[in-house]
Amino acid sequence: MTSLHPFHRPLGSTGLMVSPLGLGTVKLGRDQGVKYPNGFTIPDDTEARQLLAMARDLGINLIDTAPAYGRSEERLGPLLRGQREDWVIVSKVGEEFEAGQSRFDFSPEHTRFSVERSLKRLETDFIDLMLIHSDGNDVAILQESGVLETLAELKQAGKIRAFGLSGKTVEGGLLALQQGDCAMVTYNLAEQGEKPVLDYAAQHGKGILIKKALASGHACLGAGVDPVRASFELIFGHPGVTSAIIGTINPLHLSHNVATAAAVISSLS
Template identity: 30%
Template sequence: MTRGLEKRSMKRLGKEVTFVGFGALEIGRNWGLGSGTEVERPDEVGASEVLNGVLDAGINLIDTASAYHRSEERIGLFVSDRRNEYILASKCGEHNNEPHTYYDFTYKAVKESIDQSLIKLKTDIIDIMQIHFGPDPEEVLNRGETVAAMKDARKEGKIRFLGASIDGGLATRCIRSGDFDVMQMAYSLLDQGNKENIRLAHDKGMGVFIRSGLAAGKLTKRVIPHLGSDFPEKEKVKKLLVLVDGDGDRLTELALNFLYNEPGVSSVLAGSKSLSHIKQNLELLARPLDQSLLDRALAIVNE
């Protein structure tokens, strides 16, 4: 069996989640590496195919947000009838104003946003509601309105657990506060800044969801046509590609196994508008782990 469907325990939540989860950004909002059709969200048929295919494959976590434009609505339309098959996580604080978004972390706005998410998702309860922090997360935490609104929504039976999507020192603050059950953090072979936060959260029994686990496509074959452009990690990516003889799939395999080897990670949010990409991630995690190659990759990124 693929390691991608291995269940990992989130002790504080009393739930188990598949190592590979589904990040539902791209089925609702134009996003991704590239331009034009490369970043366009799928049509209704395509979105339904991806969502149902993810569940058919055995993945049991779907992560969405109000800010992902039509994502919540499409989840409600196409898989609300399979609600008992997945853990549902959404976010509040950043709001949909398609084609844009805006931030409002006031008590009233957050309570209303949660109610709207329930309607769009066609569910009575959202398992995990996370704060979708904006440009001044410290102010949001200091004011406390967002957390208060989420706690009241929990008392009302609208959400089960609280989460925060944030990195660095403020993630550490959230973990230590005791207010949150789940942390969503950026972490990848190229960006290991949250390593200690992951371990701290895991030690407290929290769920740890990883976003940008493939560095927004930079650790996939999709990066190859863009190597002529400038981006901060380009030289490391080029060296990693040399290590895997230019095979972008092997690069992704290394990136996924790096995350798999971190016991503090509950689930890696693999986002795509293509079901084949999700299935390929699962297939790559079914291959035997080449620890020697992974060690050489780590030496490259840490040099």
């Protein structure tokens, strides 16, 4: 079985070592208001446990969740019991998802509340990486809400190991890397507008996580071209990229993604 264990790499200067693919868990907690080409059923606990065990066996140690992912955090707490040292956990602050709607709050008070709630739900004393879940107004959030300063204080207090932004703009990504540890950036075959953020990260030793790596499952190319391979060649061909978050609940897709990522990274090294 192909494993990503040999390809673990540092997440910028955070001291965290992560697999080049991370498991996104929106589908463990929420099936409303998600932009996927096909409907899906939220996995039950047995299926979720099997998926997590398989990811771990495949050498994935990075797991991505958020309060906005419905019940994802509160399910992961019990599902990951006894495995805390096996996982690098990424969660978020700023976006809440209630009654089918997102709402945003980047205030220091809500940020502290959200982090404490995530610690409780995930049954852990610290979260490895906390990202600001942007609504698109990246620069205003970073400069005016107090969220960055609050996350820096929570890092000092040991509640989080590192922080950054899951943003939507080049300006936001650059600002987050100047003041924080990591940016989560959209970068795929269809969208490469945020590439300057990757370039900056490569030059300054900061962490980059890629979201929508496979264009939320919409990656389609010409006949005979494997869209997953082409996506990973683009992503891992950039020296600024640390890891790509893949939000699959399909074991076959997961093992194919891992085998393809391993083959691509091997061919690039």
